[in-house]
Amino acid sequence: MRDKILIAGNDAIAEAGIRAGCRSYFGYPITPQNELLEYMSAHMPKAGGVFVQAESEIGAINMCYGASAAGARTMTSSSGPGMSLKLEGISYLAGSDLPCVIVNVARGGPGLGNIAPGQGDYFQATKGGGHGDYRMIVLAPATIPEATELTMLAFDLADKYRTPVLVLVDGVLGQMMEPVEFRDPVDPATLPPKPWALTGAQGRPPNIVTSFFLDPQELSELNLKRQDRYRRIVTQEVRYEEFETGDATIVIAAYGTVARIARTTVKLARNEGIKLGLLRPITLWPFPYAPLRALSNRVKVILTVEMSAGQMLEDVRLAVAERAETPFYGEMGGIVPTPRGILMEVKKYASYDAEDDQGF
Amino acid sequence: MPVMTQKMTKVFERPRSLADIEFTYCPGCHHGLITRIIAQVIDELGIQERTVVVGPVGCSVFVYQWFRCDGIQSAHGRACAVATGIKRVNPDLIVFTYQGDGDLAAIGTAESIHAANRGENITVIFINNQIYGMTGGQMAPTTLIGQWATSCPDGRDAGLAGYPIRFSEMVAQLDAPVYVTRQSLYDQKRIMATSRAIKKAFQYQVECKGYSLVEILANCPTSWHMTPTQANKHIADVVTSVFPLGDLVDRG
Numbered sequence: 001m002r003d004k005i006l007i008a009g010n011d012a013i014a015e016a017g018i019r020a021g022c023r024s025y026f027g028y029p030i031t032p033q034n035e036l037l038e039y040m041s042a043h044m045p046k047a048g049g050v051f052v053q054a055e056s057e058i059g060a061i062n063m064c065y066g067a068s069a070a071g072a073r074t075m076t077s078s079s080g081p082g083m084s085l086k087l088e089g090i091s092y093l094a095g096s097d098l099p100c101v102i103v104n105v106a107r108g109g110p111g112l113g114n115i116a117p118g119q120g121d122y123f124q125a126t127k128g129g130g131h132g133d134y135r136m137i138v139l140a141p142a143t144i145p146e147a148t149e150l151t152m153l154a155f156d157l158a159d160k161y162r163t164p165v166l167v168l169v170d171g172v173l174g175q176m177m178e179p180v181e182f183r184d185p186v187d188p189a190t191l192p193p194k195p196w197a198l199t200g201a202q203g204r205p206p207n208i209v210t211s212f213f214l215d216p217q218e219l220s221e222l223n224l225k226r227q228d229r230y231r232r233i234v235t236q237e238v239r240y241e242e243f244e245t246g247d248a249t250i251v252i253a254a255y256g257t258v259a260r261i262a263r264t265t266v267k268l269a270r271n272e273g274i275k276l277g278l279l280r281p282i283t284l285w286p287f288p289y290a291p292l293r294a295l296s297n298r299v300k301v302i303l304t305v306e307m308s309a310g311q312m313l314e315d316v317r318l319a320v321a322e323r324a325e326t327p328f329y330g331e332m333g334g335i336v337p338t339p340r341g342i343l344m345e346v347k348k349y350a351s352y353d354a355e356d357d358q359g360f
Numbered sequence: 361m362p363v364m365t366q367k368m369t370k371v372f373e374r375p376r377s378l379a380d381i382e383f384t385y386c387p388g389c390h391h392g393l394i395t396r397i398i399a400q401v402i403d404e405l406g407i408q409e410r411t412v413v414v415g416p417v418g419c420s421v422f423v424y425q426w427f428r429c430d431g432i433q434s435a436h437g438r439a440c441a442v443a444t445g446i447k448r449v450n451p452d453l454i455v456f457t458y459q460g461d462g463d464l465a466a467i468g469t470a471e472s473i474h475a476a477n478r479g480e481n482i483t484v485i486f487i488n489n490q491i492y493g494m495t496g497g498q499m500a501p502t503t504l505i506g507q508w509a510t511s512c513p514d515g516r517d518a519g520l521a522g523y524p525i526r527f528s529e530m531v532a533q534l535d536a537p538v539y540v541t542r543q544s545l546y547d548q549k550r551i552m553a554t555s556r557a558i559k560k561a562f563q564y565q566v567e568c569k570g571y572s573l574v575e576i577l578a579n580c581p582t583s584w585h586m587t588p589t590q591a592n593k594h595i596a597d598v599v600t601s602v603f604p605l606g607d608l609v610d611r612g
Contacts, residue, residue: 024445024448052448056470059438059470063442065434065435065441065445066414067448070449096432200409200411201429202410203409206429207431208425210415212421
């Protein structure tokens with residue numbers, strides 16, 4: 001029987017990283033993720049691992065690039081402004097096919113924004129951000145237990161597909177506490193070997209880690225191979241959760257903290273006889289287009305709710321096309337929507353629920 | 361072919377650690393010479409099978425190809441951070457960066473200074489040729505006052521672009537570095553001194569003594585618009601008056 005402990009999101013994600021067999025962490029302080037870095041500074045050395053407080057987020061991500069190239073499971077974390085700095089390194093990680101786990105405890109933006117929770121980094125996380133044709137798996141937990149599960153999964157996916165993986169949470173999930181039952185730790189010695197890693201050219205030709213290929217044909221072929229790998233990820237790694245969608249006529253699409261709040265809205269709405277459901281993408285890339293498409297064939301409204309001006313909304317609309325209405329409700333600046341606030345938005349479309357379709 | 365009956369003794373050969381690939385450098389450039397010296401040192405210390413080359417962006421962007429060692433390419437300026445990551449997770453590896461003046465002393469200033477300040481047990485080879493060679497001859501942070509470059513067509517003006525950065529002096533005032541030296545290659549004596557300096561820097565890393573920086577005043581005949589001979593004379597007569605040669609720190 002494993003113990004349940006009460007732990008804050010930032011600490012829990014750090015602990016999950018160590019339990020995933022990660023023995024190197026490089027970071028730079030930024031609110032609201034500081035506790036993650038502090039937890040690593042205390043616990044990584046105890047686990048026999050490496051902790052370095054870097055000179056900047058650029059330094060940190062490039063230390064990860066080096067550590068990953070040397071074959072180690074490695075991790076960094078930041079928040080909005082720091083994530084912007086890491087994008088250069090993320091492009092190089094992707095371009096060199098290196099695994100790495102990155103955590104963004106997102107805050108209000110753009111610019112320095114504020115330190116309250118936000119979801120305005122969705123485009124940056126899912127559409128590239130850095131230069132070149134690359135993708136990054138993006139995992140968006142809605143609870144702290146799930147954040148620990150997904151952080152451990154992130155390391156497996158990063159190694160399996162040799163790609164950076166982002167765990168995207170926000171200030172709420174980073175700061176709040178919940179009871180967590182951790183999975184058993186992974187012994188780094190039991191992880192599969194990485195024959196491509198820089199371990200010294202002993203008894204083999206030199207290994208080279210690079211994203212630099214002057215020959216257009218060669219670079220094109222490498223990109224095509226990488227795109228094949230991305231297609232495999234799209235086929236195999238989509239994760240999402242549906243809640244009360246079976247008989248729903250209105251469905252909320254939301255992720256992370258907002259999805260958690262929207263769950264309460266679903267219960268409130270159902271108490272009032274509104275057939276509301278929730279679709280929660282767990283992977284933001286690859287995005288659950290197919291389940292949304294399926295839903296859009298039988299519901300009338302898919303309401304996207306985000307702590308942004310409407311970023312995931314674009315993916316929802318790609319999935320739904322014209323098959324259902326796709327309104328949006330968003331809050332910015334670090335304002336967190338309430339269950340009743342979302343319910344008020346839902347009620348605007350509740351008339352669409354009428355049998356005779358008069359609402360349209 | 362006449363049959364050799366006498367026993368031959370090999371007195372000179374290509375270092376084993378130097379790959380048999382043609383350099384991409386211009387004729388007369390010092391990069392090739394420095395690469396060969398490093399390969400020789402790797403051979404002499406017997407560390408080829410545990411050395412990792414961390415490459416920069418610039419003329420030496422392909423540096424990892426010239427060695428029979430594992431190698432990695434870095435984003436522009438980030439080599440010291442990349443080297444930190446490699447060395448920290450596998451301290452048995454011998455990790456060196458090879459960086460030009462733009463990479464180390466302009467875009468990579470933060471990464472370079474802080475790796476030195478943490479005393480990372482790595483070796484940094486810093487090629488200071490006072491110009492951006494690969495991009496076509498623009499001003500470097502080390503470009504001399506009055507020196508012509510494509511982005512300072514009237515010569516470097518201190519009022520507009522500041523003064524040549526003495527990066528080694530900056531690093532030398534930190535507490536952590538064990539060895540900081542500035543060398544050159546303009547004559548045979550200086551080439552031998554550079555070889556000894558590079559060997560010492562690697563030796564200190566092998567002995568886990570800490571961070572070393574070997575700055576080498578190199579030429580760029582192409583962008584300086586000089587012959588290699590003129591370029592060597594320019595280094596001896598002019599460049600060394602701005603960047604004095606010698607050890608700045610030796611705590612080994």
